[in-house]
Amino acid sequence: MTVPRLVAAIDQGTGSTRCLLFDESAQLVSMAQRQHAQHHPRPGWSEHDATEIWANVRRVVPEALADAGATPADVVALGIANQRESCLVWDRATGQPLSPVITWEDTRASVVVDRIVADGHHDDVLRATGIPPSTYFAASRLRWLLDTVPDLEERCLRGEVAFGTMESWLIWNLAGVHVTDVTNASRTNLMNIEDLDWDPHMLAVFGIPERVLPEIRTTAETYGKCSDVLPGVPITAAMGDQQAALFGQTCFEVGQSKCTFGTGAFLLVNTGVVPQRSQAGLLSTVAYVLPGEKPVFALEGSVAVTGSLVQWCRDSLGLVATAPGIETLAASVDDNGGCYVVPAFSGLYAPRWDPAARGVIVGLTSFVNRGHLARGVLEAAAWQTADVVAAIQGVVDQPLPSLRVDGGMTTNHLLMQTVADVLDLRIERPLYSETVSVGAAYAAGLSAGVWPDLDTLSRLWRRACSWEPAMDHETRERERARWASAVERAQGWMDISDTVRP
Amino acid sequence: MPGNVQAVERAAAVLTVVASASRPLGLADIAAAVDLPKTTVHGLLSTLRSVGWVEQDRPTGAYRVSRALAGIAQSLDVADLRSAATPWMDALAAETGLEVHLVRIQGSAAVVVQHVYRPDNSPQRLRVGEEMPLHATASGKVLLANATPEPVAAAARPERFTRHTLVEGVELEAELDRVRRDGYAMEVGEYYPDVSSVAVPVRDSLGDTAAALAVLGPRQELPSGNGRPDLVTPLVRAAGSVSRTLWISA
Numbered sequence: 223m224t225v226p227r228l229v230a231a232i233d234q235g236t237g238s239t240r241c242l243l244f245d246e247s248a249q250l251v252s253m254a255q256r257q258h259a260q261h262h263p264r265p266g267w268s269e270h271d272a273t274e275i276w277a278n279v280r281r282v283v284p285e286a287l288a289d290a291g292a293t294p295a296d297v298v299a300l301g302i303a304n305q306r307e308s309c310l311v312w313d314r315a316t317g318q319p320l321s322p323v324i325t326w327e328d329t330r331a332s333v334v335v336d337r338i339v340a341d342g343h344h345d346d347v348l349r350a351t352g353i354p355p356s357t358y359f360a361a362s363r364l365r366w367l368l369d370t371v372p373d374l375e376e377r378c379l380r381g382e383v384a385f386g387t388m389e390s391w392l393i394w395n396l397a398g399v400h401v402t403d404v405t406n407a408s409r410t411n412l413m414n415i416e417d418l419d420w421d422p423h424m425l426a427v428f429g430i431p432e433r434v435l436p437e438i439r440t441t442a443e444t445y446g447k448c449s450d451v452l453p454g455v456p457i458t459a460a461m462g463d464q465q466a467a468l469f470g471q472t473c474f475e476v477g478q479s480k481c482t483f484g485t486g487a488f489l490l491v492n493t494g495v496v497p498q499r500s501q502a503g504l505l506s507t508v509a510y511v512l513p514g515e516k517p518v519f520a521l522e523g524s525v526a527v528t529g530s531l532v533q534w535c536r537d538s539l540g541l542v543a544t545a546p547g548i549e550t551l552a553a554s555v556d557d558n559g560g561c562y563v564v565p566a567f568s569g570l571y572a573p574r575w576d577p578a579a580r581g582v583i584v585g586l587t588s589f590v591n592r593g594h595l596a597r598g599v600l601e602a603a604a605w606q607t608a609d610v611v612a613a614i615q616g617v618v619d620q621p622l623p624s625l626r627v628d629g630g631m632t633t634n635h636l637l638m639q640t641v642a643d644v645l646d647l648r649i650e651r652p653l654y655s656e657t658v659s660v661g662a663a664y665a666a667g668l669s670a671g672v673w674p675d676l677d678t679l680s681r682l683w684r685r686a687c688s689w690e691p692a693m694d695h696e697t698r699e700r701e702r703a704r705w706a707s708a709v710e711r712a713q714g715w716m717d718i719s720d721t722v723r724p
Numbered sequence: 725m726p727g728n729v730q731a732v733e734r735a736a737a738v739l740t741v742v743a744s745a746s747r748p749l750g751l752a753d754i755a756a757a758v759d760l761p762k763t764t765v766h767g768l769l770s771t772l773r774s775v776g777w778v779e780q781d782r783p784t785g786a787y788r789v790s791r792a793l794a795g796i797a798q799s800l801d802v803a804d805l806r807s808a809a810t811p812w813m814d815a816l817a818a819e820t821g822l823e824v825h826l827v828r829i830q831g832s833a834a835v836v837v838q839h840v841y842r843p844d845n846s847p848q849r850l851r852v853g854e855e856m857p858l859h860a861t862a863s864g865k866v867l868l869a870n871a872t873p874e875p876v877a878a879a880a881r882p883e884r885f886t887r888h889t890l891v892e893g894v895e896l897e898a899e900l901d902r903v904r905r906d907g908y909a910m911e912v913g914e915y916y917p918d919v920s921s922v923a924v925p926v927r928d929s930l931g932d933t934a935a936a937l938a939v940l941g942p943r944q945e946l947p948s949g950n951g952r953p954d955l956v957t958p959l960v961r962a963a964g965s966v967s968r969t970l971w972i973s974a
């Protein structure tokens with residue numbers, strides 16, 4: 223049997239690291255996956271072990287190869303997609319991490335952000351980087367490390383230390399070069415959104431020595447050849463996971479959008495070659511940059527709590543035995559019975575931005591049962607998405623043609639139908655929900671010449687499922703009003719002012 | 725069966741005895757039931773316990789099947805089944821270029837519980853929740869042939885949908901025997917005149933049929949003659965993957 227030429231994708235995610243192999247017709251050939259430990263040494267802190275993650279890469283890649291009956295020689299190119307904003311510093315001489323991976327969920331650097339905002343830099347940062355200063359992004363975490371790790375700042379100034387997000391860490395280990403891709407760099411608070419390079423003023427604002435930073439490269443070019451794991455294979459693409467999903471969903475036209483329904487929900491819409499300003503709680507971000515072409519931007523809206531609400535129902539309430547079971551329970555009733563769930567577990571994000579909000583369940587009567595509660599949970603995911611779409615429609619002129627979805631929750635038909643109903647939009651799921659890995663592979667294959675252009679990639683997109691809106695206008699508007707009223711009741715619960723992210 | 729691993733056979737026998745008992749069983753009872761020495765059975769039980777398949781009652785030391793395993797034996801939640809099956813259905817659709825159904829038996833109907841479109845971006849309608857006749861579809865025949873207990877035979881004579889629909893009792897029985905023997909079922913224009921389908925069972929951890937997995941397409945694209953169609957190989961592989969995923973996630 224001859225093994226076809228393969229494109230490898232590594233998806234270094236928040237919970238696990240996986241390797242997927244695709245053939246030239248973009249069919250999935252094999253996949254291997256390993257989870258890594260989540261460390262929470264203090265409230266608000268969230269860490270991974272960079273050495274463990276690198277060890278997992280060294281295991282999953284050979285596993286995927288073995289499963290496909292392939293060797294590194296069969297692999298034409300490697301693409302990397304990664305959890306965004308999570309970062310670390312390491313020793314350039316020994317390659318040893320000098321810090322844990324501080325993840326995107328970590329809020330320890332709020333002191334740094336508070337200081338920068340107090341110093342009046344909020345608008346500067348927003349103007350230069352397209353995103354507001356926030357603990358969500360990497361710069362504040364790097365500054366926190368410089369403030370707390372002994373000798374780190376001096377060693378950085380002497381050029382002995384490298385900083386990077388996860389793709390930088392992996393590329394360093396695989397190929398020995400210190401680079402980042404522009405989509406990842408766009409999530410640091412340090413990159414200028416116009417010229418796509420480190421912004422000297424931002425480096426000054428955050429107090430970051432430039433020598434510690436990787437070189438910013440386009441999304442799809444050869445960064446180097448692997449000397450380990452896949453010896454001789456060029457690394458030809460890297461991108462943040464949500465951008466990779468947008469790429470994997472082949473949203474290459476202005477106005478095309480995708481939403482990933484997992485732990486949280488991330489909706490990105492392609493806004494073309496001119497960066498939009500972050501507004502209405504939406505973030506302006508780089509979608510991808512191909513060599514020699516104009517950068518393409520996206521507007522991103524996120525919902526903090528979607529799948530995690532289902533998880534909470536399973537683990538903290540014991541309402542269901544498994545996450546998918548929420549659908550069966552919700553389907554046991556015809557509607558929400560008047561019950562609304564607003565999962566503002568750590569405040570409200572886009573488009574309301576209220577750190578003092580907390581979750582509420584309202585509309586309870588003796589009629590309401592577990593089934594209604596389960597419906598309320600699914601509807602919460604749908605209405606939060608609708609709020610993000612409404613914010614996007616306030617910025618992007620043309621109406622969205624449809625919404626492409628992926629992620630673990632897309633096997634939930636009741637949820638997807640509800641999303642179609644409340645958005646009044648056709649929802650489409652492609653074959654392979656692993657769109658993050660698909661995107662990394664597409665970008666890598668494009669860059670290595672396996673696929674000639676974006677049009678070819680667009681034609682590889684295949685609809686696996688679709689949901690058409692079936693709710694009448696009157697019902698939708700009544701439910702929208704009730705949802706809005708439930709959200710109002712969640713607002714301002716905590717009398718605090720904390721730095722909300724992002 | 726030639727070439728069976730004895731230890732696995734014995735472990736399976738022990739597990740079957742423990743699983744089918746209505747109360748936790750003591751070592752002596754289990755050893756008697758499987759007709760093996762107590763020391764051997766004790767070794768098997770400790771291994772089964774260490775992998776989490778059986779549990780021991782605290783006060784009595786009697787054995788029962790672990791909760792996770794018992795959960796599989798209970799009727800599988802359709803949403804869990806769908807969640808486990810979807811990635812493999814996607815892969816099957818990509819590999820065969822055909823529409824894919826996951827189908828369960830509900831009363832006297834076959835119900836589509838997951839549907840992956842024919843991957844050609846042509847307009848298609850989601851058929852999840854749709855009821856189909858058991859006797860006239862490949863999935864339905866797989867479910868009928870493997871049903872335990874057998875579903876109550878519909879009082880009336882099976883409905884004829886096309887001139888190919890099997891409606892005679894004897895014909896249908898012979899067909900179901902064939903399905904049981906071959907491990908797959910075919911449908912050749914028996915429900916919709918221009919649609920054919922091949923289906924195989926998806927088995928749960930106890931070997932019972934949890935669902936049927938089917939590929940469907942225009943009649944001229946699918947085999948219609950005798951002999952095992954090539955499509956059975958990827959179907960069986962996908963069904964096996966679904967079973968393993970169910971097994972792991974339980």
Ligand SMILES: Nc1ncnc2c1ncn2[C@@H]1O[C@H](COP(=O)(O)OP(=O)(O)O)[C@@H](O)[C@H]1O
Nearest residue numbers: 484485529530532533545546629630631633634
């Ligand atoms: N069928 C389902 N219905 C509802 N929620 C689900 C379903 N399947 C998974 N989830 C939820 O989705 C999340 C997992 O989705 P996944 O895409 O694997 O997440 P991530 O990549 O964010 O870890 C979990 O929070 C889980 O509770």
